[in-house]
Amino acid sequence: MRAKSSGKGAVLGRGEKKRIEEQFARHINRGQVKYLKAGHLDVLETMRRGIRFTDEATGRTMIDCFTSAGCFNVGRGNPVVLAALEKALDSLDMGSWMLLSPWKAALARELVEVAPRGLDRVFFASGGGDAIDCAIKLARGATGRPTVISTVKAYHGHTGFALSANGKEHYRRYFEPLMPGFRFVPFNDSEAIASAVDEKTAAVIIEPIQGEAGIFAADDEYLRELRRLCDRHGALLIFDEVQTGFCRTGRFFACEHSRVVPDIMALAKSIGGGVYPNGAVLYRGLPVINRFLKKHHDFHTSYNGGSDIGCCVSLAVIRFMRETRLWEKAERSGARLYSALEDIRRENPAIIREVRGLGLMIGIEYIHEFMGPMMSDALAKNGVFAAYSGNAPQVMRFMPPLVASDEDIDEIIAATRAAVGAMKSILPIALPAARVPFLLNLLNNERVQTLLFNWLRSAEDLVERIPGLGGRNK
Ligand SMILES: Cc1ncc(COP(=O)(O)O)c(C=O)c1O
Secondary structure (H helix, E strand, O other): OOOOOOOOOOOOOHHHHHHHHHHHHHHHHHHHHHHHHHOOOOOOOOEEEEOEEEEOOOOEEEEEOOHHHHOOOOOEOOHHHHHHHHHHHHHOOOOOOOOOOHHHHHHHHHHHHHOOOOOOEEEEEOOHHHHHHHHHHHHHHHHOOOEEEEEOOOOOOOOHHHHHOOOOHHHHHHHOOOOOOEEEEOOOOHHHHHHHOOOOEEEEEEOOEEOOOOOEEOOHHHHHHHHHHHHHHOOEEEEEOOOOOOOOOOOOOHHHHOOOOOOEEEEOHHHHOOOOOOEEEEEOOOHHHHHHHHHHOOOOOOOOOOOHHHHHHHHHHHHHHHHHOHHHHHHHHHHHHHHHHHHHHHHOOOOEEEEEEEOOEEEEEEOOOOHHHHHHHHHHHOOEEOOEEOOEEEEEEEOOOOOOOHHHHHHHHHHHHHHHHHHHHHHHHHHHHHOOHHHHHHHHOHHHHHHHHHHHHHHHHHHHHOOOOOOOOO
16 A cells, blocks of 8 residues: 555645755754664655655655554554544543543543453553653552662663663663662563562563563563562562554563563553554552552643543544454564565575564564664665664664555565665675774764765765766655
C-alpha cells in the first residue's frame, strides 16, 4: 500500500522545506538537522499512512521501521483511530481529572479485559516516563521500602524516577544526585538478582524485552525467578511494557510469553494509536497496595493522562487490535521478517553477528558499532527508516507498524538486502581500518560519522546538480 494523501496537508515545495530546516536548526537543534541530512533522513513526514510516510516536497516515500520505538502499532494514520478521535473532538475535551468519566471507566474495563489475569486496577498517566514514575512511587509507597532494583542498560524514560532507573550512565550522569536507593544488576542473570533482592527491596523493575539496550528478551525462567524472589521477600514486580505492549511481540503483552504476571505494569506509546498521548499503570489489588491507596489514592495524578479524548482514542486502538487479532499478525509477520534476516545474516557473517527478537520487535546486531549508522544510511537510501539502538549503536531495531502486509515485509527484506550489498562494497576499506584500534574508535565516533557522512552527502548533492550526471534520489 502506498502512502495516500490525507487531503488535509498542504503540499510543500523544496523552498518551503529548506525554510523549515533552517527554522528547526535555529530554534530547535542544529546538530539534529545535520545528523539527519548526513544519514539521508532529512525527510518531512507531510503524509502518513499505514506503514509509510511521504515527504511531499521531494516525493520520497519511506517505510517506517522505527515507529518512535513502538508508538504506531496500529499503523500511521489508522482510519478507525482517526475516526474515533474526530468523533471525540465533536463533543468532548480532555475532561476534569477529578470527576467520574464514562470514557475513563470504559478504557479501564477494556484494559483489564486484555491484561493478564489479576491486573485489574488502573491509574492513568500522560506517557511512558510518567507511568514508570507512578509505578515506582506505588511500589515504594505501598511497601514503605527504599530500594528499587533495575537492570544494566535498562531504559525507562527521562522523568525523575524513570531516569533514576535507567541502567546507563550516559542518561543519568549530568543530573546526579538522582533518586537514592536505585541498584542495577546485569539483565538475565538470576544469581545477580538473587543476591540483590532483600527485605529492603520495594520493587524489581524490568523490560520483558530490553529495547534501547539492543533487543534482549528476558528468559522465561529468569522472569519466573524474579516472580519467586519478589514473592519471597515481599517486593513488588514491575514490568515496563511501554515498548513491548499492545501486540508488538506477538502477544497482547510480552509477559504472556512467560506467563509471569507482574504486580504492576506500565503502558504508554501505542495505547495512544500514534495520534493522542496516553498512558496507564495496571496493578494488582494486593493488601499492601490497598492499604496504601486507602490513605493516599491521589499519590499520583495527571491532567493529561486518561483525558476523555485520550480514552476514546485508546478504546478505539484496543478494539481495533482485538477485532483484527493484531498480535497474531505481529507473530506471523515477525516470523517472516526474522527468517529472511537470518538468511541475510548467514550470507553476511562479516557484517551481521546476530538477529534476535520476538514478533515484530527484531534487532540486527552488526559486527562493529559504526555499521549501525552506516546501515541506517544505506536503508534510508533504499526507502526504509530504521534506527540503531540508543544504548547499543551496533544493534538496529526493526519495529514496523503491525498492520504491515506480507508484501510490505518483503519490501523491507529487499531493502535490507540492498543495504547490506552497499555495505559490502565498503568492507575492503572499512574492515582493515577496524583492525587498528585508533581508527576503529574514530569510525565508531558519532561526530566523526556525521562529519564523514555530511561530506559524502554534499559531494552527492553536488553531483546531482551537474547536468547529465545527477538524478534525484527518491
Ligand atoms: C521501555 C520504555 N519505557 C519508558 C519509555 C518512556 O516513554 P515516554 O517517552 O513516553 O516517556 C520508553 C520510551 O522510549 C521506553 O521505550
